[in-house]
């Protein structure tokens with residue numbers, strides 16, 4: 001496997017933002033991930049993992065050490081009987097691939113997964129989910145186990161779903177490590193309405209979200225019981241712009257890159273939005289987006 005030096009990361013991030021990684025690789029097998037870990041260990045390099053890059057703000061100054069991008073570690077195997085459908089998916093498998101598998105079988109996870117970008121590993125790390133009251137609506141409901149490459153031992157261990165702690169847009173219990181595989185499971189109970197519902201949900205997302213421009217989806221977590229988007233809109237911040245980054249006029253919790261935005265433009269918006277929402281409503285906003293690299 002090739003490990004390249006000084007690779008710009010904006011091509012691997014949905015925001016199209018990010019400086020260079022000192023070292024960068026795209027493993028295709030778990031063995032190659034282990035090879036990458038060994039490379040970093042032997043040189044004393046820090047490791048940063050990138051999935052689909054749909055939830056990360058990568059610093060303009062880049063990322064020190066080795067970036068392991070999982071998007072080529074792909075593949076699924078499906079096992080089904082009259083009771084359950086089980087899908088073993090390598091971590092870099094796109095969620096859209098899982099959607100196809102469940103859609104073909106008219107199963108409910110297709111509806112939950114159809115609007116989620118990024119890959120399976122990123123979905124587990126973020127406990128990705130949707131706002132709609134549907135079942136399932138978060139990754140915790142569809143995962144039965146994950147396989148994690150332990151960074152200290154450089155060996156793989158399997159963790160059952162109940163050995164992890166699943167919270168709103170976050171999981172614990174697998175770190176330090178790299179998620180390399182997960183099993184997704186769902187009762188084999190076909191529903192003829194799923195295909196129509198997927199079409200409707202996709203249409204609704206397109207009308208509500210600024211999908212025509214690079215973003216990272218929702219920038220902030222919802223500070224329950226409030227909605228982050230509603231607070232930002234009420235604060236009068238829709239359209240607020242720094243450089244080429246902007247609070248989307250279509251959806252206030254999205255920050256869009258209108259072309260050539262820098263990470264510091266986005267970060268300035270994030271800080272301003274936080275300050276204004278705190279000043280006007282006394283509510284603390286926490287980012288859902290993860291900051292990576294040297295800040």
Ligand SMILES: Cc1cc2nc3c(=O)[nH]c(=O)nc-3n(C[C@H](O)[C@H](O)[C@H](O)COP(=O)(O)OP(=O)(O)OC[C@H]3O[C@@H](n4cnc5c(N)ncnc54)[C@H](O)[C@@H]3O)c2cc1C
Nearest residue numbers: 051052053054055118119121122123126128129179216217
């Ligand atoms: C248009 C748009 C709409 C979105 N809508 C939603 C939504 O409705 N609901 C929702 O929950 N999210 C949404 N998101 C955010 C995002 O898609 C999810 O959080 C997604 O699950 C992140 O997956 P990823 O593979 O892109 O992870 P990345 O963004 O690449 O990484 C996220 C974090 O996980 C870590 N990581 C990634 N893979 C691994 C691995 N294999 N092992 C260890 N660590 C890893 C990274 O270091 C980083 O800290 C949206 C994003 C966009 C751009």
